[in-house]
Amino acid sequence: MGDGNSTVAAVQRALExxxxxxxxxxxxxxxxxxxxxxxxxxxxxxxxxxxxGPPDPQHRxxxxxxxxxxxxxxxxxxxxxxxAEHEGFGAPDRHAP
Numbered sequence: 558m559g560d561g562n563s564t565v566a567a568v569q570r571a572l573e574x575x576x577x578x579x580x581x582x583x584x585x586x587x588x589x590x591x592x593x594x595x596x597x598x599x600x601x602x603x604x605x606x607x608x609x610g611p612p613d614p615q616h617r618x619x620x621x622x623x624x625x626x627x628x629x630x631x632x633x634x635x636x637x638x639x640x641a642e643h644e645g646f647g648a649p650d651r652h653a654p
Contacts (some may be wrong), residue, residue: 565606572603 579595586592 565609568606569603572599572606575599576603 576599579592579599583592583596
């Protein structure tokens with residue numbers, strides 16, 4: 558699957574940039590615990606990527622995050638709820654037996 562390979566290659570390039578940038582931080586900060594952790598984390602991410610192998614052929618990919626629709630956090634028009642039943646109360650014109 559060509560798309561998966563290009564995605565893995567993109568992650569690999571990003572990790573290479575991260576490795577280089579963490580190396581620059583190491584020169585700036587010296588051998589600190591935080592730097593050692595960052596170096597270790599980047600190495601672990603690279604190892605994890607290398608161990609992925611091919612994707613499971615049964616896997617159905619979900620939507621790409623850019624394709625998700627953002628729903629605005631605004632009040633809905635109250636007329637949208639006209640004639641709606643209230644959960645637990647039922648329709649306003651019906652009564653319990």
